[in-house]
Amino acid sequence: MNPRILVVSSANMDLVMRTERVPDGGETLTGTSYRYVPGGKGANAAVTVSRLAGDCVFCTRLGDDDNGRRLMSIYKENNIDTRFIGIDRNNPTGLAVIAVEEDSGQNRIIVYPGANNCIDSYDLDRAFCCYPDALFIQLEIPQETVIEAVAIANKRNIPVFMDAGPAKFDFPLEKLGPLEVFSPNETETLAYTDILPVGDESCLKACMKLLKRVKARYIVLKLGDRGCYVYDGTYRSLYQSHQVKAVDTTAAGDAFTAALTLEYLRCSEKNRIKRACEFGNIIGALTVSREGAMPSIPTVSEVKDFIAKREIRFDL
Ligand code: RIB
Numbered sequence: 628m629n630p631r632i633l634v635v636s637s638a639n640m641d642l643v644m645r646t647e648r649v650p651d652g653g654e655t656l657t658g659t660s661y662r663y664v665p666g667g668k669g670a671n672a673a674v675t676v677s678r679l680a681g682d683c684v685f686c687t688r689l690g691d692d693d694n695g696r697r698l699m700s701i702y703k704e705n706n707i708d709t710r711f712i713g714i715d716r717n718n719p720t721g722l723a724v725i726a727v728e729e730d731s732g733q734n735r736i737i738v739y740p741g742a743n744n745c746i747d748s749y750d751l752d753r754a755f756c757c758y759p760d761a762l763f764i765q766l767e768i769p770q771e772t773v774i775e776a777v778a779i780a781n782k783r784n785i786p787v788f789m790d791a792g793p794a795k796f797d798f799p800l801e802k803l804g805p806l807e808v809f810s811p812n813e814t815e816t817l818a819y820t821d822i823l824p825v826g827d828e829s830c831l832k833a834c835m836k837l838l839k840r841v842k843a844r845y846i847v848l849k850l851g852d853r854g855c856y857v858y859d860g861t862y863r864s865l866y867q868s869h870q871v872k873a874v875d876t877t878a879a880g881d882a883f884t885a886a887l888t889l890e891y892l893r894c895s896e897k898n899r900i901k902r903a904c905e906f907g908n909i910i911g912a913l914t915v916s917r918e919g920a921m922p923s924i925p926t927v928s929e930v931k932d933f934i935a936k937r938e939i940r941f942d943l
Pocket of ligand 1: 640666722920
């Protein structure tokens with residue numbers, strides 16, 4: 628089965644500047660390069676699903692501007708179903724300013740949401756007409772829209788996969804209906820639990836605390852170059868990442884969770900979370916090893932090459 632995934636989330640143009648290090652308060656530094664790159668957590672996830680041969684329907688809003696038009700044509704080139712992307716005449720396309728450190732590939736991001744902040748019930752009503760097999764959602768859009776989208780999916784028995792980024796300290800997780808997977812990174816885990824997941828004990832404590840706040844079948848903590856940690860309320864496992872030189876970590880988390888979602892839906896019940904995490908780790912490793920948000924997301928043939936070169940035991 629090729630699952631149809633409805634991604635309800637954000638779209639941005641990213642202004643990416645590479646720099647030796649990020650500036651201190653009041654300091655001015657000279658960057659080493661800059662470029663405009665398509666990004667946005669939702670768009671990164673949508674492109675991941677599509678490049679990995681999933682059927683992706685993207686629900687977002689773009690401004691009526693050059694960035695919006697450029698992004699729309701990129702989504703079409705990537706075979707994304709764009710019928711439920713709204714054009715907002717009153718707000719610009721979302722913009723992210725991203726500083727990437729040369730050595731570590733670590734980023735710092737500031738987002739101006741623009742049209743993303745207007746995604747609402749109207750967009751949801753239209754988008755759910757596509758009969759999705761799953762809802763994929765993140766928190767870079769209005770909180771009421773996230774809660775409503777989960778409620779609609781729950782009512783129609785559509786499984787929900789939530790990438791918990793960006794960290795929203797005050798997001799009322801308790802108001803969310805049941806989720807299949809809830810996946811925060813380290814910063815988001817700290818924001819929602821006050822626990823930084825550094826070792827097995829803190830990961831487990833954080834997962835237990837999260838399960839008191841969200842009704843999720845699986846918590847999947849994204850631990851960067853350590854891999855991911857899964858907890859289902861009884862069993863826990865760590866799936867190690869593939870070691871690569873990190874060039875730019877932007878979009879790695881979005882791509883990880885989107886790939887996990889796709890593989891989870893493609894697998895039968897037995898071992899599916901294991902396979903989904905292993906697939907997510909492969910996609911995450913490829914994404915951090917290349918520059919930019921969307922441009923760094925791999926295609927199926929690039930994934931096959933990586934698996935073959937690294938002699939990874941994973942049948943695609
Ligand atoms: O997760 C990475 C993304 O976060 C960037 O592409 C940027 O647009 C922000 O939304």
